[in-house]
Amino acid sequence: MTAHYDARETREPAVREAELFSRLPDVLRGAMAAPAYAERLKGIDPAAVTSRAALAGLPVLRKSELPALHKASAPFGGFVPAAPGSFARLFTSPGPIFEPEGRQADPWRGARALFAAGFRPDDIVLNTFSYHLTPGGFIFDASARALGCAVIPAGPGNTEQQFELIEAYRPVGYSGTPDFLKILLDAAASSGRDVSSIKRALVSGAAFPPSLQAEIKARGIDAYQAFGTADLGLIAFETEAREGMVVNEDLIMEIVKPGTGDPVAPGDVGEIVVTSLDPHHPWIRLALGDLTAALPGQSKCGRTNMRIKGWMGRADQTTKVKGMFVRPEQVAEIGKRHAALGRLRLVVMRQGEADAMTLRAETAAASDALREEIAGTLRAVTKLGGNVELVSPGALPNDGKVIADER
Numbered sequence: 001m002t003a004h005y006d007a008r009e010t011r012e013p014a015v016r017e018a019e020l021f022s023r024l025p026d027v028l029r030g031a032m033a034a035p036a037y038a039e040r041l042k043g044i045d046p047a048a049v050t051s052r053a054a055l056a057g058l059p060v061l062r063k064s065e066l067p068a069l070h071k072a073s074a075p076f077g078g079f080v081p082a083a084p085g086s087f088a089r090l091f092t093s094p095g096p097i098f099e100p101e102g103r104q105a106d107p108w109r110g111a112r113a114l115f116a117a118g119f120r121p122d123d124i125v126l127n128t129f130s131y132h133l134t135p136g137g138f139i140f141d142a143s144a145r146a147l148g149c150a151v152i153p154a155g156p157g158n159t160e161q162q163f164e165l166i167e168a169y170r171p172v173g174y175s176g177t178p179d180f181l182k183i184l185l186d187a188a189a190s191s192g193r194d195v196s197s198i199k200r201a202l203v204s205g206a207a208f209p210p211s212l213q214a215e216i217k218a219r220g221i222d223a224y225q226a227f228g229t230a231d232l233g234l235i236a237f238e239t240e241a242r243e244g245m246v247v248n249e250d251l252i253m254e255i256v257k258p259g260t261g262d263p264v265a266p267g268d269v270g271e272i273v274v275t276s277l278d279p280h281h282p283w284i285r286l287a288l289g290d291l292t293a294a295l296p297g298q299s300k301c302g303r304t305n306m307r308i309k310g311w312m313g314r315a316d317q318t319t320k321v322k323g324m325f326v327r328p329e330q331v332a333e334i335g336k337r338h339a340a341l342g343r344l345r346l347v348v349m350r351q352g353e354a355d356a357m358t359l360r361a362e363t364a365a366a367s368d369a370l371r372e373e374i375a376g377t378l379r380a381v382t383k384l385g386g387n388v389e390l391v392s393p394g395a396l397p398n399d400g401k402v403i404a405d406e407r
Contacts, residue, residue, distance in 0.1 A: 108233025110143025
C-alpha cells in the first residue's frame, strides 16, 4: 500500500519552500485585483515577496475582522477577485462570513488528510458534517470524492436513519466531529445496531481528548484529527506518526506573536497565520485567532512539511480593565519599545473591589530604572496604570498567552 498521497509530501523542505515562494508573487498580483487587497497591499511590489521575511512585512488580515468587512461589501468583503458566479457553491458561516467553493478538484485540499488517516479509493465514507449552508459537509465530501471514495451525505443527527445507511452500505470510514462519533457508537450499542464496518475516522471541529481517543480506539476505530477552517479547508492533519500535525501542501503557515504579524522564535507558541496559493480565492496572511507551536524536525511518517502541535487555544485574549479594552497588540507594542525584554504577560486581577494589572516581563537586565521605564510605557500604551514585575528569561510559560485574566 502506498505510504503517501503523492511525491510532493516527501520533497526536500528547501524545494517546497522555493516552489511556494516562486508562486507567491503571481498569487499576490491576482489578489490585488480585488479592491480590498488592492487597498491593503498598496505600495507592495509582488515581485519582491519571495521569502518568509518579505511575507512577514505584509499586513495581517484578522479573521475576526471579516464579518464587518463582509457586511460592508457583500459578499466577500472585496477580498475575492473572481465573481460569485464563477464558483461551484456559495456558503455562509456565523458572522456572517461568506465562503465560495472553487470548481477545481479537491477545492478544500482535504484528500491527502483523508489518505493520511488510512482512507483509500473505493472506500465508502459516512460523512456526518453539516451540509446546510456552512461548508463543513462539502469540505469532507469533496475531499473524499477527490480521493476516489463514495460518500454517504448523512449530516449530523437522526441516528436511526444513519444506522439504516450503515447497515445497508457498510461504510469503512467516518468523517465528522469526535463527539458525534461517540454518540453514534453509544446509540448503536444500546439499540443493538451493527456499525462494526467503520474502521477508521477523520475527525475535526471539536476537542478530541486522550480519554475519548482511547475509547474510540478500544471500539476498533482508528481515528485521526484534522485542523481546518471554513475559509481555508484542511490546514494540517495527523499522520500515523501521531506526532502533532503536518501542514498541508499549497499553504504557507506562519506562527506569530498574538496581536502582531511578527514571527515567534522557533518552538514558541503563537497565532496561526496562513497564506493560501489558490488564485481564485487567495488568502494573504489570514490570522485565524488559533494558537499553536511548530515542532522541530520532520515527521517519522516521511512527510517533510512543517509540523505543528495542533490547536492550543485562542489568540484573542482581549479583556476589559476598568472599563477599557486591553489587547494583545498593546502588550506586543510594549515589548517593541524595550529591546531588553523577552516574553511578556499582563496579569489582570481584582485587588479589593477594583481591577488591577501587573505586567510580568522576562529580561536578563533587570533594574529599578528599567522597571520604571516599562511602567511608563504600560500607562502610555494602555492608558491604565499597573505594576511591573521583571522575571528571569524562561520564567514565563511558553503557551502563547500574553493577557491572563485571573479575576
